[in-house]
Amino acid sequence: MTRAEDQAAPSDGPDPWTAYASLFAGLALAIALLFVAKDRWFIRVQDAALGGETAGYAGAGDIQCQGAASHERCLSTYRAAGSGRSILWLGNSQLDAVNRIQPGDRNAPVILHDRLAARGRYLVVYQMPNANLSEHILATEAVLPAYRPDVVILPVCYDDIRELAVRDDVAALLEQPGLRRRLAATRYGRQVLAAAGVQTDRGEAAVNHDDPRSIRPKVEAALVGALEQHSDLWKQRDSLRGMLGFAIHTLRNKALGINSQTKRAVDPTLYRERMTMLGDYLNDLRARGVRVLLYVPPYRQNVSGPYIEGDYAAFKHDLAAMATRNGADYADLDAIVPGPEWGMVTDSLFGFQEYDFMHFTGDGHRRLADALDARLQAMSF
Numbered sequence: 415m416t417r418a419e420d421q422a423a424p425s426d427g428p429d430p431w432t433a434y435a436s437l438f439a440g441l442a443l444a445i446a447l448l449f450v451a452k453d454r455w456f457i458r459v460q461d462a463a464l465g466g467e468t469a470g471y472a473g474a475g476d477i478q479c480q481g482a483a484s485h486e487r488c489l490s491t492y493r494a495a496g497s498g499r500s501i502l503w504l505g506n507s508q509l510d511a512v513n514r515i516q517p518g519d520r521n522a523p524v525i526l527h528d529r530l531a532a533r534g535r536y537l538v539v540y541q542m543p544n545a546n547l548s549e550h551i552l553a554t555e556a557v558l559p560a561y562r563p564d565v566v567i568l569p570v571c572y573d574d575i576r577e578l579a580v581r582d583d584v585a586a587l588l589e590q591p592g593l594r595r596r597l598a599a600t601r602y603g604r605q606v607l608a609a610a611g612v613q614t615d616r617g618e619a620a621v622n623h624d625d626p627r628s629i630r631p632k633v634e635a636a637l638v639g640a641l642e643q644h645s646d647l648w649k650q651r652d653s654l655r656g657m658l659g660f661a662i663h664t665l666r667n668k669a670l671g672i673n674s675q676t677k678r679a680v681d682p683t684l685y686r687e688r689m690t691m692l693g694d695y696l697n698d699l700r701a702r703g704v705r706v707l708l709y710v711p712p713y714r715q716n717v718s719g720p721y722i723e724g725d726y727a728a729f730k731h732d733l734a735a736m737a738t739r740n741g742a743d744y745a746d747l748d749a750i751v752p753g754p755e756w757g758m759v760t761d762s763l764f765g766f767q768e769y770d771f772m773h774f775t776g777d778g779h780r781r782l783a784d785a786l787d788a789r790l791q792a793m794s795f
Contacts, residue, residue: 465759481583513757519776525783546577556587696740716753
């Protein structure tokens with residue numbers, strides 16, 4: 415190779431300024447898209463999942479809680495009311511949201527709370543969208559010492575059996591004194607801790623492996639602090655990330671022809687594991703003298719839904735037998751809300767419409783409150 419050819423070699427390959435220009439152009443486009451999304455597409459993922467016809471009920475106040483963020487507020491309200499005899503109701507968004515809400519409509523927790531208050535009992539509700547069994551158990555164990563409820567009302571939604579993870583706001587309830595130790599002492603409790611990402615074999619805390627000589631953590635902390643203080647878009651990053659995830663999920667389902675009526679089987683191994691976990695917990699609650707009202711939630715009957723009929727019938731049979739074995743009261747409420755009192759899910763991003771199998775009108779909420787009230791009265795509450 416000649417000296418001239420050798421000197422010409424560095425000019426081969428892409429021009430670095432072209433690469434930098436592409437990088438900055440992409441960055442500018444991404445920032446512009448973020449601001450457009452913030453102004454036009456920014457929605458709460460919870461609201462998007464409910465759809466355009468359904469909204470969370472705003473009048474429940476502090477009798478209706480979710481996780482750690484609202485726990486102290488709800489507990490303070492209970493104490494201000496006199497810390498009397500209480501009833502604890504677990505649930506998901508079905509308890510909160512009202513379809514085609516009308517003036518004067520109330521959700522089932524508020525209706526039942528007022529009725530129980532007239533009989534000298536205080537109803538408190540801990541519910542979270544798509545709450546699963548692990549979250550129900552964790553929340554119940556976290557608040558039992560504070561409320562000392564006479565009865566725990568526990569719905570078991572067939573569709574949520576497949577869900578395993580514990581969300582951060584519920585997992586934060588593990589900071590309640592002694593809760594981790596109590597859960598670690600039982601098989602079902604260890605399953606809950608595992609779902610929350612908590613080690614139970616040695617229980618060591620997470621270790622920070624950052625090099626103490628590195629300035630990277632300090633620079634990152636300063637940058638995040640500045641963004642938290644000065645950028646509204648940065649503060650909303652979790653919600654924006656959730657919205658983008660919701661959009662991708664919705665478009666994927668549309669492309670694959672998946673909708674709310676698509677049959678979705680529950681893995682048999684997972685089903686047995688979760689039902690065993692529930693049985694263990696019911697048995698433990700009975701040993702501690704806590705009564706349980708176990709119920710099958712309302713499920714839309716006038717159109718074909720996502721449950722495989724034979725599997726769903728077997729689930730209800732298993733649940734009733736489990737209640738009998740463990741001394742719990744049982745109610746099958748799946749057919750109490752007629753078809754016209756259910757709604758549609760119209761997503762807020764694309765306008766796609768599907769049948770709603772979870773949320774119903776104010777009349778449906780009254781029916782749910784009526785059914786549970788009748789059952790509680792039969793139990794002498």
